[in-house]
Every structure is written in C-alpha cells, then in structure tokens.
Amino acid sequence: MPKPLLNFKYLTFDVVGTLIDFEGGLKDCLAGIAAEAGTTVDGEAALTLYREARYAPDVGLFPDDLVRVYSVIAPKLGLPAGTRFGERLRDSAASWAGFPDSRDAMARLAKRYKLIAMTNAQRWAFTHFSRELGDPFYAGFTADDTGVEKPNPAFFQQVFDYVERDGGSKDDILHVAQSQYHDIGVSRSLGMTNCWIQRRHAQKGYGGTIEPAEFTQPDFHFRSMAELADAVDAAAEEAKAASA
Structure with a gap:
C-alpha cells in the first residue's frame, strides 16, 4: 500500500498534458x-x-x-x-489554457504541499504555463534547465538533489502526471510513489503522448486534478475528525 496522501511533503508535476491542455x-x-x-x-x-x-x-x-x-x-x-x-x-x-480544474486544484494543493514543476517544455513556455495556473509552484525544472528530457532519470535526479538540499528526501515526494511514458513508468523504476492523472479517460489511445512499451499500474489513480485535490481534502477531514 502507498503512503497516505497527507504523508508527503512535496508534489512534483508533469505540466504539459497534466495541468496544461496542450x-x-x-x-x-x-x-x-x-x-x-x-x-x-x-x-x-x-x-x-x-x-x-x-x-x-x-x-x-x-x-x-x-x-x-x-x-x-x-x-x-x-x-x-x-x-x-x-x-x-x-x-x-x-x-495554451490549463484544464478547467487545474488552477483551483493547484491552489488547494499548495496549502498542504510544496509543489514542484517538472516539464519537458522550455523555460519561456513554462513561464506562461505557470502564470496560467496561478503561479502555484515552489520550484520549477524545465528541459533547458536540466539539459535532458523525461523519461531520462537524470531529470528526476536533479529534482531529488534539490529536495535533499531543501531538507527532504525522495520518499517525501508524490509524482503526479498523465504520461505513462514520460513519468509514471520511470518514476516507478526510480522508487518514487506516483499518481496517474488519466486525462484521456474518455478517449481512446494516447493522443499526442507517446505510447509506453508497457503500462505501469500507479500508486494513485485519478481522472482529473480535481479528484486528487478532493481526495487530499477528504483525507484531511478524516484526520481532523479522528483527532477530535
């Protein structure tokens, strides 16, 4: 069983396709x-x-x-x-617009976690994406910052190093993404806990995202960012009730 949602300190995010409707x-x-x-x-x-x-x-x-x-x-x-x-x-x-639920969900999640962007987009584009989302990020990593693109593990390692300098560890991170190929598979291989946002749940195929060689069963699975934020809020309410 994965760690409870409230036990993470950081949420790392794929941006294009998960938060932004590319x-x-x-x-x-x-x-x-x-x-x-x-x-x-x-x-x-x-x-x-x-x-x-x-x-x-x-x-x-x-x-x-x-x-x-x-x-x-x-x-x-x-x-x-x-x-x-x-x-x-x-x-x-x-x-490009964010998905209708992205901005509100990120604002809600930012109250409980440090949010870190991990995008294969360049910095100039990420600046626009972040603004569209309400600038919710504690930190952001882009393709031109890191010199590599996901699913290259070197991209993730730079984020791990940053989190360690910030006083956390890889185990404190929940990685949130829609791309099985770029994020969910590699995050599993690196020992991260992950959350799949199945944006194309009502559509066939992988759309503009490359199909993975094999499907990775995620630790958490939601169809939208709103569902993830709702699950976190529900967990917080349960914890509050249990401690009352």
Whole structure:
C-alpha cells in the first residue's frame, strides 16, 4: 500500500498534458490555420501525426520544435506550407489554457504541499504555463534547465538533489502526471510513489503522448486534478475528525 496522501511533503508535476491542455492548444491552432486556408483538420489525426513527428530522431526542445513539426505534418493534413505557420504553432504555446480544474486544484494543493514543476517544455513556455495556473509552484525544472528530457532519470535526479538540499528526501515526494511514458513508468523504476492523472479517460489511445512499451499500474489513480485535490481534502477531514 502507498503512503497516505497527507504523508508527503512535496508534489512534483508533469505540466504539459497534466495541468496544461496542450492537445487542445495544438488542435485549436491547427484548426485556425486550416480555416484560413479554407479547409478542416481532424484533431485526433493531427495529434497522431504530431506524436510521430515529435518523437523523430532530429527533435529539438519543446515547444521551439513545433516549427519543425509543423513542416512535417502540414502536407499530410493539407495545410499551407511556410515557416510563419510553424512559428504560429510554436507561439501558440504562450496562450495554451490549463484544464478547467487545474488552477483551483493547484491552489488547494499548495496549502498542504510544496509543489514542484517538472516539464519537458522550455523555460519561456513554462513561464506562461505557470502564470496560467496561478503561479502555484515552489520550484520549477524545465528541459533547458536540466539539459535532458523525461523519461531520462537524470531529470528526476536533479529534482531529488534539490529536495535533499531543501531538507527532504525522495520518499517525501508524490509524482503526479498523465504520461505513462514520460513519468509514471520511470518514476516507478526510480522508487518514487506516483499518481496517474488519466486525462484521456474518455478517449481512446494516447493522443499526442507517446505510447509506453508497457503500462505501469500507479500508486494513485485519478481522472482529473480535481479528484486528487478532493481526495487530499477528504483525507484531511478524516484526520481532523479522528483527532477530535
């Protein structure tokens, strides 16, 4: 059995896909380009093409890499060619919305835990994401900060080192994420307690996120950030009642 939710001091978070609706952001931007060109795009088909292009050998840092990605997927989607459209897709990241429950859930969780972001996005994009979420983070780690991307264990090790300097340990961390490939599998292999936020619970497939080689059963499993925050609040109420 995992540790009780109230026994953790830190919550570490995947950001893009867990807190920020990057799939919706990508689809909205591509749909806008398509409409101007007098055509339409299938959103799920676009995510499949995005996933294939994003995880090619010549990838760059995200979301700057979306300029390259657009050049790969545009012909297959019947969209106009041109660097300006790729730059438009990249720049759209600055206005991607959080999931409807993210901001409130993070505010609630920040009352009980130190919240740490662990994102494969670059620092410039994370600045926008954090603002969208109400700047709830105690600390944040990005791809250009760490020099690596998840699921590379070296990314996680830098967070472990930070937490130790802060007076905690790996055992004090609950890692929260939607990506089985980038987060849940590797966090398990590193001995972390994890929490899977199954954002695509009502949809088939993995959308814009690469499919894992194998599914990892998480320690905690919720369909939204609201459900996690509710579970924490309920645990706190139970503890308060038990001590009364």
